Amino acid sequence: MESQQPNKIHKQPEKKPPKSPLNGSGSLWIYLIISVTFIALYLFISPEFTTKEISWKEFENTILPTEKIEQIIIVNKEIAEIYVKAKLTDSTKYDQITDNSFNLSQTTPAYTIQIGSVDSFENKLEKAQQELPTADRITVTYTSRSSFLDIFSWLIPLGILIFFWIFILKRMSTGSGSNPLFNFGKTTARISETDKKSSVSFNDIAGLKEAKVEVMEVVDFLKNPETYTKLGAKIPKGVMLVGPPGTGKTLMARAVAGEAQVPFFSLSGSEFVEMFVGVGASRVRDLFKRAKEKAPSIIFIDEIDAVGRSRGKVNAFQTNDERESTLNQLLTELDGFGPNTGVIVLAATNRPDILDKALLRPGRFDRHIYLELPNKHEREEIFKVHMRNLVLGEDVAIDILATLSPGFSGADIANICNEAALIAARKKTEAIMQEDFLEARDRVVGGLERKSKIISPKEKKIIAFHEAGHAVASWYLEHVDSLVKVSIIPRGKSLGSAWYLPEERQIVTKSQFMDQICASLGGRAAEEIIFNEISSGAIDDLEKITKQAYAMVAYYGLDESIGPLSFFDSSEQSRTLFGKPYSEHMAKLIDEEVQQLISKSYQRTKEILTTHKAKLIQLAELLLKKETVEKEDLIELLGARDRKFLETDDHTNQSLSQFNKT
Template identity: 70%
Template sequence: MKQPSNTEDKKGLKEDKIQKPPSGGSGFNWLYLLLLAFLLLFTFFSNPTTTTKEISWAFIQDSLITQNKIQKIIVVNKEYAEIFLTPEDTNNERNKDFSEKWFQLARAPEYSITIGSVDNFESKLDRAQQDITSSEKINVQYQNRGSWLGILSWLLPFGLIILFWMYMLGKLGGGGKGSNPLFNFGKSTAVLTEKGTKSPVSFNDIAGLKEAKAEVMEVVDFLKNPERYTKLGAKIPKGVMLVGPPGTGKTLMAKAVAGEAHVPFFSMSGSEFVEMFVGVGASRVRDLFKRAKEKSPSIIFIDEIDAVGRSRGKVNAFQANDERESTLNQLLTELDGFGPNTGVIVLAATNRPDVLDKALLRPGRFDRHIYLELPTKEERVEIFGVHLRPLKLSKNVDKEVLARLSPGFSGADIANICNEAALIAARKKKNKVEQEDFMEARDRVIGGMERKSKIISIKEKEIVAHHEAGHAVVSWYLEHVDSLVKVSIIPRGKSLGSAWYLPEERQIVTKSQFMDQICASLGGRVAEEIIFNEASSGALDDLEKVTKQAYSMVSYYGLDKEIGPLSFYDSSGQNERLLGKPYSEHMAQLIDKEVQNLINTAYERTRKLLTDHLTELKKLAQLLLTQEVVEKEELEELLGKRKPHYPTTPSQTVET
């Protein structure tokens, strides 16, 4: 026989639980306010001294005693006297107000006086009444009062403070037990993605990064099908460290793991562990792993782990106790300590692996280090394909060309270009995004927004035109310089002009390539000296770049014959603590001398090249002054077609 009543009762109980208002809600807030208002009103209206006037003895003797207006006097606690007038004189002395009529609990005295001492007061009163018969003398009474109003006035401030804090704590904590952040600052602030929650990001949204994605997907597959690995004796990796330059997709990879793993996923930033309170970081680490173990198997993702994982030998070495170091010690213990850590996988991301503590990176804590590099051309094609999906594109948009014209761009840069192109098309009131919008967006991302309204003098414009023409001519005739795309003298960002190149995707750079790049950077400065017989401050960025490249060649890459194959580069970062340089003064002088000789040699080489092509330099400068922008086709007409100096492949061919 069916029993629907049990089901209905259960439903009714659930509805009652749902409809029951949470404790500490608005009802309690109104109760606090009403209680506070009652205390204030009761204290004010029930105090009989609110209408009592303090007077002097002269007034009592001259105005009250001589006219027989006093009915009685009550001496309270031998400190002060309360004076009550006769009923017929009361209305004449003062008017009854609203509070006295309706809220006065006892008759209040009309006047009061501080007596000093009882004997002195009695002697004065006897002298004032010496001419009055004994039957008409004033009735004097003595009382000892324990004033509960005085006690209330002393306790009232504390009561108000307690009510205020009860109200504030109820507002902050929501009324739930243990939910108050003032008492939960030691708890973990990680965001929990429960099992079965659908994530908007999956591995299909990650373009490129095939090797990195395969390793991360293996961890996810281990969580889904553990028996496939455990039957062979394999153990799940305890930690996976995602390392790579900014914008390469480390956080996006973690979001995809959260969407694909189908296990509880805890995510937080490394900076959330550290607070101003001592011991909070270590407490949050313990609480985070405790929550993760309770929901095992689970995944913990710590973004920007270098905020707490910096090497203990370099951070605050002179401090006896550092909060960040205590947090790191607790994190190391939780990752691989005596306590069990079964079923909890830790994902971490950083773009500063050089500053992390070695104990944090060892196997047993982070068993896998996955490096996410900048995407290649083929990977950039895939990334463009992902970010072009939501856009309304014109038929002339070619993602192969866009990928070829964006070497060195990360996934975040490509996403920014696609968004900027859509904004530019919308600003021009187009129905679809065209190829030229992407090219304009690329220029804006690299160089900044065009400032055609910036006013410069004719003389300065001539200097800028010859400066950019010098860069273009030198780079056009040198063998190992990147392909020139266009030259412009339109102010963009902080620069007054620019030469746009298409960098080759190299993994190594030779000495001849270094020298040609230095010459191309010096082309603008040399052109100014040849044409105007003096240099300007416009070559500041070029000189800074040249100086850094020259010092790298001499002191890092060992490309100088005089210095020899020596490198003073510190990949571990330990020399950051040193106040001096890791070489002698004599070596420092020798390095400075060789750098100076190297740059002077490149300077003279650049001068000779521009002198030989002085006619082309002047023609290109005049063309820039006329139309401000010169594209590659016009450069080929003016300077001749540039011969390819490298064996080209389809991925390296430059076509615009």
């Protein structure tokens, strides 16, 4: 049985149109030579450049007494042209008069005078000739004349404008045989032919096993279609990749481009819409036209929510008809009246809730693939992928790094690996050690350490008790994550921090919410207990617990007074409406329940810290002394968390021990 070879499209070499003698770079030199010649002829011919301009005083004292002036012609009531008698043109006395070979000297004015007004000039001329007989007086005539400079003054801007547009149109038509005026309606998609594949393959994608299987099925159908068609199966027309930022949606599409042996078109959703009306729909038509010509082919649209937002009355306030027309054209091309065979569309977004329902229905995007944040085993695989090109030390333990990075996406892990390499290079070491990875993790999570930041002793004491309050409160609360270390070293925008090892949960109970709120209020409560005064240092904590409390009451239905009601809008339709999806009475009730919930949590936190006030003071003093308190110091000072819900497995204890060594 012969192996199936991928369909290759052999393109005929395009015939280039013959060049016109007026096209190309040579035409610019022709235009330039003609212009220079034209200007040079004018300079030689025009009498305005062959005469000398003099003042009235010079005319009256030098020229007029010679009595050899033929006539004076006043042109346009502005300039007086003085003509001398023909036999004087060869005299050395008038050598300033240019004998132009293109003009007869008798018709060329020898001098010109700028006159203020005709009456003033006539009066001065009459006074200057009072002693001369009437027969010898100079004749003055008047004429109107259009100077060549007047025509040239509007011809030059017009020529510059024409030259500019010729230059722009030539630049727009570079590399395109179509009309350059309509190139903005063509698609801007980048195409990857079969001989120029992407360097990314499915081997570069760690984790996401289920998602890879579904996407690889699409690629396999394009390579071996008879395996599916003989059973009557049809390949999905569209595949929607959905997931949080950094989970590998675009990387999955790049792997498809590298594995599929068919043309691959890639572009962003924002590239459809421009400032011109109708450009988006035109680009959609052109994109699918090119894809059908090269079928079988794949189209990848990244961030499709830029053009795929839900249509409806709410969006009428946005008055963006251009985006809706683009979406309508995209819906038609995906599954409309015309056939759409041999073209598979991949799309990626992290906001599927705002997409139009018509875009997500079967027949357009038949398959939805959800990419979630990786679990511990998947994080190990991702670490291995990003460490392939790194020079690692002998003490690097990937399983420990995966344990200490819960909730991290693939992009976050890639950032940790890169930061660790930068830190090791900064230390001038030969390899990247485990310490560098842990330091990079702290750098990514909390920000850069700022040990040089100047903090007064009084403020440092307040910060120490604030962080000690978080640590002590969380240590004696059942449902708070395991505490790793406490530090008062400024990092990023924070002046101190308490580090926890979060558990990988899928749901959060009401008790866990309440304990988290109490732990977040530990810093403010400690300040009030120790100093009988509170500061502004708890603003981040207050912001976080306020959002949590409102989510518990209005979204998750965890409040007894409000009951099992949820005003959460997953489609975000109500956000653009003027008002809330509940009455004023309900809004007042929600505010009261949130305030009561936070007040009770605050009182509970104060009771815990008051009971363990001595340990709170000891931990704060230890922080002032060491600046960073590790897990072992916390156990020695506060006692072991020996309850069953606080116990961790042996692997996690090993991870924490390794973490504390740094």
